Amino acid sequence: MITRTPLRDQVYHAVLARIYRGDLPPARRVRDTDLATQLGVSRTPVREALLRLAREGVLEADMGRGFSVRPLEAAEMRESGAILSTLERLALDLSGDIPPERLARLGEIDRELAATRGDVDRCIDLDEEWHRTLLEGCPNLRLRAMISTLWQVPRRYMRAFLREAGRVSLSTQHHARIIEALRRNDREAAMQRFSHHWHRGIDELGAWIER
Amino acid sequence: MITRTPLRDQVYHAVLARIYRGDLPPARRVRDTDLATQLGVSRTPVREALLRLAREGVLEADMGRGFSVRPLEAAEMRESGAILSTLERLALDLSGDIPPERLARLGEIDRELAATRGDVDRCIDLDEEWHRTLLEGCPNLRLRAMISTLWQVPRRYMRAFLREAGRVSLSTQHHARIIEALRRNDREAAMQRFSHHWHRGIDELGAWIER
């Protein structure tokens, strides 16, 4: 099965990759013509991708002034975090019982996460994969898609945090405790620990940004 | 203060208006060139608006096959409803105490809603305004924006329901009970009634779609 993906989608991911790589630092202006020449496409798909990123909160679009990478602000982090936390709790709630096979996979991811030293991007990828795996049983596809999109925001903050604070996430402990509760089929405790996990993460990042 | 709004935004609202007016029924193909000529603009801003609507779930975009109005499906309604319900509960939770002045305004909207007979669009507008007013104290602006965007989906379903089922919403009773709880400063009860209100609404619409 061959798949033809629109150029705008490829450009979208390419721009995100550049932002994550730190190639496009916060507050940096993003000129569509530059990107177009760099990526070897025309301005049209580039602009479509940039408009989407602007709607998702990664870029800022001022009328007549084009696009710029959104600066990292604690307020935005906390706002997005509150939303994402709530939606992930909903997704976990809607998921039926988590099958043991998936719990095992979660543990596996956690072990890998604990073993990762220094590689910030790998760390973030694994963390996001952990969450995605946890919620992959949620039947509300639209919710899953929305969560996936919203992750764009915390990713940026986590990346900056892990990079500059030089600290790897301590989330593996939280993860383990959540898994443990799920193993016991104690949804109540799992949910509470999940909330706590999110709360702590948001606060940690927020405090760092406001340093 | 003069404001120059991009054409894409005007086109966006124009297309939404046509969908609400029933001018563009579900499953109807939407040709960008047609819209461009009808609205007297070029294809570029039209396409930008359509891409946004597609991302918001109002339109469907198949690669190479353009856009079409998304058909109404109970599953989509329930999925969006679950998300929106949760987010509005979060927003209410984040709102501090609702000042009496706003409670009065909510009552006012409700009275107008109860007095509205037959005018479906007015009815939906008032209902949405009631919710917006209730949550306008929420400091999480991003959450408010997201809620506002998400309302696009239930609006379509409510409209179709009220039109064809010919029944005006019974939500004023629910609203009144929520306001009553808020007056007593009983957040717990208010939240519970708010949940109930959403649950009932979603079920009612869902059952009707699956008729």
Next chain:
DNA sequence: CCGATGAATATTGTATACAGAATACCGACC
């Protein structure tokens, strides 16, 4: 009569062109 096949048409996705606004640069004046 129905289905398949092919050309003609229509429509999308992308590229390029153009006009107006915003920014940067430069000189003159205080």
Next chain:
DNA sequence: GGTCGGTATTCTGTATACAATATTCATCGG
């Protein structure tokens, strides 16, 4: 030397052009 004003350039927002793909319709064969 600093600041204001004007001009030139850059860049955005929009329009148009082009190529490739999907759709439609008609014709042909079974």
